[in-house]
Amino acid sequence: MTRQDKIIKTSVIGIVVNLILVAFKAFVGIVTNSIAITLDAVNNLTDALSSIITIIGVKLANKPRDKKHPYGYGRIEYISSAIIAAIVLWAGVTAFMESWPKIFTPDATNYTTVSLVIIAVAIIVKLALGQYVKRVGKDINSQALVASGSDALFDSILSLSTLLAAIISIYFHISLEGILGVVISIVIIKAGVDMIKEVADSIIGERIDSDLSKKIKKSIRELPEVYGAYDLSLHNYGPEKMSGSVHIEVDDTLTALDIHKLTRALQLKIYEEFTIFLTVGIYARNDKYEDVRNYLEEIISEYEEILEIHGFIVIEEQNLVMFDIIMEFGADREMIENEIREKLKSKYPQFNYEMIDDYDVSD
Structure with a gap:
């Protein structure tokens, strides 16, 4: 089964389950005159709509590439x-606007044993659905499914709160409907805001996952001709479509043909292992x-802000030493580079020094 098929299958299951829950909860909410249960039903309806959008999104995302x-x-x-x-954010705001007045003017509720049983069953169903959807989302790297699964798990907790409020209403004749509705709406709003932040991070461009970065570099270093892998940069064009670039350090005695064979072997290896x-x-x-390089490494060990140097090379005909330097974000780069240049110059004055200011984009 392809990734697309798994997303569609999981989403269809979510739609069917949520529509069944909508019907039952709406019925119970109307019969018992419970704003909390009615809002819970509306929330399940938005979950079903979210699953429909997920299906449409994954269908469009899998269109074949074209010239444009x-x-x-x-x-x-x-x-x-x-x-x-x-949608989740809108549902939360709407729920808040409907629940707030109920705190001051609560409606009379009339819970029955049947209604409480339905709520309890809905809690179990929603908990199982949330765990299933979230697990599948993580397995296939679907941000939409993970969000839907997390939302479903929140729903099960909120439904449990509704059940507790109903029990309190029956035995103590205290109405918590308005307060509970406000609490539910705030949780929904927070979930919507968190989801927007997560999506925004993906669109803006996040740091490469540390485990993935280390695994790729380890795989590259397994090739005997490679001394080190640096400057790994990945760009995604969807959760499962990634490309990027990397620098490798090799012997300067390799011919162009040797390098051509090596880079092709490396590209094939990484594609087979990580797509x-x-x-x-x-x-x-x-x-x-090597003496110049060793001295440089002694110098950089004095600076906590410096994470790594690489790409060290001496171009003899120009009396030029070149290397890349990676510092933490926020470091005073100009000052540190000037200090390093002065220290190198004091011991090896015959060279000029060119530092490429690199950035810490992967572990």
Whole structure:
């Protein structure tokens, strides 16, 4: 079963279950005159709508690439997630506006044993549905499914609160409907805002997952010709469509043909293991000036802000030492670079020094 098929199957299950819950909860809410249960039914209806949008989104996202969109349509999944987040936020705001007046003018409720049993069953069903949808979403890296699953788990907790409020109403004749409705709406609003933030991070561009970055670099270093892997940068065009670039350090004695064979082997290896296409850049390694490199490493060990140096090379005909330097975000880069240059110059004055200011984009 393909990723698309799994998303559609899971979403259809969610739609069917939520529509059944909507029918039962709406009936109970109307019969008992409970605003909390009625709002819970509305929330289930938005969950069903979210599943429908997820299906439409994944269908559009899997359209084949074309001349206008050579990277495909994968990012449509983020758009569908944003729409779902907006629906959840709208539902929360609407629920708040309806619940707030009920705190001051509560309606009389009339719970029955049947209505309480229906609520209890709905809690169990929603808890099971939430765990299932969230698990599938994590397994196939679907942001929309993970959000739907998390929302369903929240719903089960909120339904439990509704059940407790009903029991309190029956035995103590205290109406908590308005207060509970406000609490439910605030939780829904927060869930909507969190979802919007998560989608925004995906669209803006997040840091590469640390585990994935380390696994890719480890895989690259398994090739015997490679001394190190640096500057790994990945870009996604949907949850399952990624490409990027990396620099590898190799012997400066390799021929163009050797490098061509190596980079092709590396690209194939990474694609087979991670389904990621990498463009490969080359750093040449020359151990003739190992003393300069060792001294440089002594210098950078004095700075906590410096995370790494790489790409070290001495171009003899220009008396030029070049290397990349990665510092923490927020470091005083200009000051640190000037200090390093002065220290190097004091010991090896015959060289000029060029530092490439690199950024910490992957672990």
